[in-house]
Amino acid sequence: MRSVSIIGIGCTKFGEHWEKSFRQLIAEAGIEAILSAGVEGKDIEALYGGSMASGRFIGQEHIGALIADQLGLNPIAATRVENACASGGTALRSGYMAIKSGEYDVVAVGGVEKMTDVGVEQAAIALGGAGDQETELFHGASFPALYALMARAHMTEFGTTEEQMAMCSVQAHKNGMLNPKSQFHREITVEDVMRSSYIASPLKLLDCSPITDGAAAVILCETEKAKKICEQPIEIIASTQASDTLALASRKSLTEMAATKKAALDAYKQAGIEAKDIDVVELHDCFSIANILAIEGLEFFKKGKGGKAVEEGKTALNSEIPVNPSGGLKCGHPVGATGIKQAVEITEQLMGKANKRQVKDAKIGMAHNVGGSGATAIVHILRKA
Amino acid sequence: MTDGALPLIWRKFGERYDLDGNFCETCKTAYFPARTVCPKCRRKGKLVAQKMPKNGKIVSFTEVFSGPAGFENEVPYFIAIIELENKTKLLSQIVDSEKEKVKIGAKVEKVFRKISDIDPEGPIAYGYKFKIVE
Numbered sequence: 001m002r003s004v005s006i007i008g009i010g011c012t013k014f015g016e017h018w019e020k021s022f023r024q025l026i027a028e029a030g031i032e033a034i035l036s037a038g039v040e041g042k043d044i045e046a047l048y049g050g051s052m053a054s055g056r057f058i059g060q061e062h063i064g065a066l067i068a069d070q071l072g073l074n075p076i077a078a079t080r081v082e083n084a085c086a087s088g089g090t091a092l093r094s095g096y097m098a099i100k101s102g103e104y105d106v107v108a109v110g111g112v113e114k115m116t117d118v119g120v121e122q123a124a125i126a127l128g129g130a131g132d133q134e135t136e137l138f139h140g141a142s143f144p145a146l147y148a149l150m151a152r153a154h155m156t157e158f159g160t161t162e163e164q165m166a167m168c169s170v171q172a173h174k175n176g177m178l179n180p181k182s183q184f185h186r187e188i189t190v191e192d193v194m195r196s197s198y199i200a201s202p203l204k205l206l207d208c209s210p211i212t213d214g215a216a217a218v219i220l221c222e223t224e225k226a227k228k229i230c231e232q233p234i235e236i237i238a239s240t241q242a243s244d245t246l247a248l249a250s251r252k253s254l255t256e257m258a259a260t261k262k263a264a265l266d267a268y269k270q271a272g273i274e275a276k277d278i279d280v281v282e283l284h285d286c287f288s289i290a291n292i293l294a295i296e297g298l299e300f301f302k303k304g305k306g307g308k309a310v311e312e313g314k315t316a317l318n319s320e321i322p323v324n325p326s327g328g329l330k331c332g333h334p335v336g337a338t339g340i341k342q343a344v345e346i347t348e349q350l351m352g353k354a355n356k357r358q359v360k361d362a363k364i365g366m367a368h369n370v371g372g373s374g375a376t377a378i379v380h381i382l383r384k385a
Numbered sequence: 386m387t388d389g390a391l392p393l394i395w396r397k398f399g400e401r402y403d404l405d406g407n408f409c410e411t412c413k414t415a416y417f418p419a420r421t422v423c424p425k426c427r428r429k430g431k432l433v434a435q436k437m438p439k440n441g442k443i444v445s446f447t448e449v450f451s452g453p454a455g456f457e458n459e460v461p462y463f464i465a466i467i468e469l470e471n472k473t474k475l476l477s478q479i480v481d482s483e484k485e486k487v488k489i490g491a492k493v494e495k496v497f498r499k500i501s502d503i504d505p506e507g508p509i510a511y512g513y514k515f516k517i518v519e
Contacts, residue, residue, distance in 0.1 A: 140459060150445070153466075200448065
């Protein structure tokens with residue numbers, strides 16, 4: 001059976017890039033990835049680019065060919081993939097499957113979003129499209145509102161507190177301090193989160209991920225070939241994906257992400273490991289409650305115990321299960337780029353090149369990318385080839 | 386929202402004005418909005434039109450302070466997941482209710498309201514909202 005490895009990575013700084021355009025961002029990340037892979041442009045056979053709402057944000061669709069063009073890779077096959085906030089993870093999985101199938105040996109995958117070229121209300125509309133337009137966004141349900149509904153349900157069912165959710169943000173910002181590419185470099189306290197203004201109660205400003213510009217890219221290669229051209233390939237030992245109803249109201253439970261659970265269980269089975277074998281995870285914490293739902297869905301903690309686990313520091317750097325050493329989505333969430341950035345971070349962790357945020361002896365890592373309020377979930381498990 | 390597109394609003398009159406949904410006679414499950422195929426029974430399902438009950442209770446809620454375009458002037462407003470009397474769940478705004486009474490378990494009933502008018506020259510979108518009943 002063919003196996004797929006990551007041989008090159010690239011990522012821009014996350015933040016408000018007034019001086020850079022969409023195409024410049026993805027070109028910057030893509031070139032960095034190609035150079036670090038030790039391959040040349042002519043070796044790359046296909047490209048998958050993830051972007052959630054480039055049409056809404058900058059009026060640009062058809063970005064597959066655009067990225068290939070900007071990287072000087074025409075005439076290779078270039079395709080855009082879109083799966084809301086999981087567009088990046090889906091691009092990665094598309095590249096993985098293209099190599100796994102035997103069609104290609106070397107594939108470039110990237111993710112990019114340029115979100116600050118529109119106002120906040122327009123950005124809210126663009127992001128709201130990840131939910132159900134007809135039964136949610138139409139009624140004024142912003143994206144924070146959907147996660148707020150899950151948060152309130154989790155608080156009611158399990159006694160999760162606003163302070164426990166605040167701790168998720170505190171830890172994320174603490175880790176983000178160690179990541180030079182993070183959008184923010186400021187430690188915050190639980191009081192800071194509790195005092196920040198409500199966006200959609202019980203979620204406050206500092207419970208939410210920011211509006212961000214950024215791009216990330218990785219170069220994938222068939223593993224046997226990768227071992228010949230790369231000093232330390234990082235093998236993808238599981239790649240899984242699951243879906244759920246688009247509308248939150250149609251789900252069986254508001255306090256469990258069924259797609260995350262399904263993708264995670266499939267991934268553990270595919271990799272032949274259990275949750276306790278994961279040394280480091282980059283998970284999808286678009287809102288603080290999403291962090292709690294994810295650590296439960298990925299089976300690091302029992303359902304309903306996530307808030308307590310975060311409060312007890314069990315998800316901090318070099319703890320029981322180090323969550324989001326990069327700072328996660330609180331260090332910036334350029335939606336289409338996030339899934340790829342997670343894979344970049346896990347690759348650096350497994351290579352031992354994560355500097356101050358390095359998780360000790362990280363051997364197996366996971367990237368978990370969610371689309372919308374949980375209708376798409378993608379899980380990748382990585383280890384040294 | 387809809388960028389003022391009339392057909393997008395007009396096509397939905399049935400499910401926005403009257404809670405028109407449907408019911409699978411095979412597995413006895415009600416759906417709102419109506420589905421083209423029953424996701425449980427698929428080809429074995431038999432779907433018939435059914436109006437949803439207008440009463441239900443709040444399952445979860447949030448007060449929105451930062452709304453998307455078209456709702457900037459509405460904030461703060463309540464959004465809730467409501468479980469109707471036939472167990473079907475839907476998302477809606479809670480209006481005309483005292484703030485302190487918006488809580489999980491509170492009984493609500495459907496009302497007819499303006500939803501938004503994103504484009505001053507475009508059509509106004511109407512539909513259901515819910516209010517607390519004593």
